[in-house]
Amino acid sequence: MKIAVLVSVGRHPVSGAARYSRNDAAALTMALDLARAQNATVDVLHAGDPSNPALNDYLALGARSVEVLDLSATPGARNDTQNDAAGPLAARLAGYDLILTGTRAEGAFDTGMLPYRVAAALGMPLVGAAVDLSVHDARAQVRQFMPKGLRRRVEVNLPALIAVHPLANVAPKYAYARLREGTVRAVATASAGSPDDHAWSLRPATAKPVRLAAAEKRSGHARMLSATTTESRGGSVVIEGSSVEKAQVILAYLREHQLVDY
Structure with missing residues (x-):
């Protein structure tokens, strides 16, 4: 079996x-555990910049090598947009029995659509939010993460693509010796690009503003009563x-509830 x-x-x-990426580290650990049980081979792929030092971390996590599809040399590519990785990845992954990846990347505004696009290009089923995985008789048994602590077991015929949830039942182990032994190999490839590339631009992600909220000092019984009634929860409306003077009222409120330290 090829993974x-x-x-x-x-x-x-x-x-x-x-x-x-913590999500992809969980997927890698799950694949390595499955490969030992199934006597299978595991290939680790990345589409992007081969010079990124963060790729060496996957060697320390157990990958013998990381194959990087270098999309930076794509003719006509814009410098401020990312090349489309779905097409080259789908072409490289043809013939694999099982593909694992994280649910989404950690770039703050990632859409999480890459696993779905790759699965659609390969014409194979996709199972998302996997927390554990086993393979028997060319079928994958997946336990999925569900809201409110629920779990669901599903089966899918191979070949298939599995997107691993960050809370997967695995424990990645980092070893510096493996980092020194492994290699990162760059493979030149070309991306066809997307007709919508001109509408996208890259810039550093900014932190979202944090809403100030006063600490709740009421008892649990009082909070339960306020949830079932329409009584006022305090505060004042300053019109005059x-x-x-209005700014001083706001500042006094912030100081009273220790939301500012000046």
Whole structure:
């Protein structure tokens, strides 16, 4: 059985530094465990920049090598847009029995559509939000993550593409010795591009504003009563006065509830 794992470059939530994607790391660990049980081979693929140092992290997580489809040399590509990776990946993945990938990348505004586009191009079924996986008799048994702690088991015929949930039942293990032994191989390829490329541009992601909220000081019984009645929850409406006086009222409220420290 031939297994492929699609990996992407993640981003640290605080520093923004490039690193391995936690979703794809879970998919890689799941694929390696399955390969040992099925005596299968695992190929790790990435579409993007082969010089990104974050790809070495996947070597430390167990990949013997990472094959990078270099899309930067695509003729006529714009510098401010990403080349379409779905087409080259689908062409490279033809003939695989099982493809695993994370649910979505960690670039803040990623759509999570790449697994669906690759599966559609290959004409194979897709199972999303997988938390564990087993293969028997050319069929994959997948346990899916569902809202509110629920789980669902589904079966799918191989070949198939499985998108792994971040809460998958795996524990990636990082080893520096494996990083030194593995290799990252760049393969030149071309992307046909998309007719909608001109409508997209790349820029650094910005943090969303955090809404200030005063800490709830009422008892649980009082909160339950307020949820079933229309009584006022306090506060005041300032209509009269100058803008300075209104600003002073707001500042006093923020200081009272310790939402500002000045």
